[in-house]
Amino acid sequence: MLDKDIERVLVSPEEIHAAVVRLGAQLTQDYRGKEVVVVGILRGAAVFMADIVREMDIYLDIDFMDVSSYGEETESSGEVKIIKDLDTRLEGRHVLVVEDIIDTGRTLNYLVELFKYRKAASVKVCTLLDKPERRIVKNLIPDYVGLEVPNEFVVGYGLDFKQKYRNLPYIGVLKPEVYQ
Ligand SMILES: O=P(O)(O)OC[C@H]1O[C@H](OP(=O)(O)OP(=O)(O)O)[C@H](O)[C@@H]1O
Numbered sequence: 269m270l271d272k273d274i275e276r277v278l279v280s281p282e283e284i285h286a287a288v289v290r291l292g293a294q295l296t297q298d299y300r301g302k303e304v305v306v307v308g309i310l311r312g313a314a315v316f317m318a319d320i321v322r323e324m325d326i327y328l329d330i331d332f333m334d335v336s337s338y339g340e341e342t343e344s345s346g347e348v349k350i351i352k353d354l355d356t357r358l359e360g361r362h363v364l365v366v367e368d369i370i371d372t373g374r375t376l377n378y379l380v381e382l383f384k385y386r387k388a389a390s391v392k393v394c395t396l397l398d399k400p401e402r403r404i405v406k407n408l409i410p411d412y413v414g415l416e417v418p419n420e421f422v423v424g425y426g427l428d429f430k431q432k433y434r435n436l437p438y439i440g441v442l443k444p445e446v447y448q
Pocket residue numbers: 309310311312313335336337367368369370371372373374375376427428
């Protein structure tokens with residue numbers, strides 16, 4: 269039913285799975301023996317978060333944070349507002365931030381600085397998708413990237429358009445008429 273709104277599939281479920289398995293193996297290797305807190309950023313990262321932690325064969329804590337950007341329409345502001353903060357203390361712990369997509373980089377730039385301020389032992393970023401063409405915060409370079417996507421608005425596997433399409437099992441581009 270949702271498929272009828274999709275113009276084309278950019279990343280298939282199989283390609284997503286392959287990226288998740290590859291990242292999970294790398295993260296398992298890199299974080300073995302470390303006190304790690306995996307922080308998922310609501311709501312987009314919820315689907316990826318559920319999959320990636322099950323590919324990490326190490327002891328870890330999970331927590332979630334919900335943030336929203338001000339001035340999203342105009343892109344005039346880089347301010348980020350905390351809707352739901354973490355319940356976990358980060359001091360001395362290794363933080364792995366899990367995102368669905370990095371676009372301008374503003375959300376993650378804010379969060380990385382916040383977690384460093386909270387005295388995390390290290391802060392690294394794992395994103396399923398990276399859209400480097402849209403980057404405004406040029407020094408925001410994710411440590412772990414599943415796939416690069418072109419400068420197009422994408423939905424599915426957690427990513428929404430007006431809160432819908434997060435439950436698609438693939439990443440796709442909407443038909444132009446859906447935006448009307
Ligand atoms: O790199 P940026 O330009 O900051 O954009 C990336 C952010 O935008 C999306 O979240 P959104 O605010 O749409 O909320 P959602 O996760 O609830 O969909 C996405 O999940 C990232 O958090």
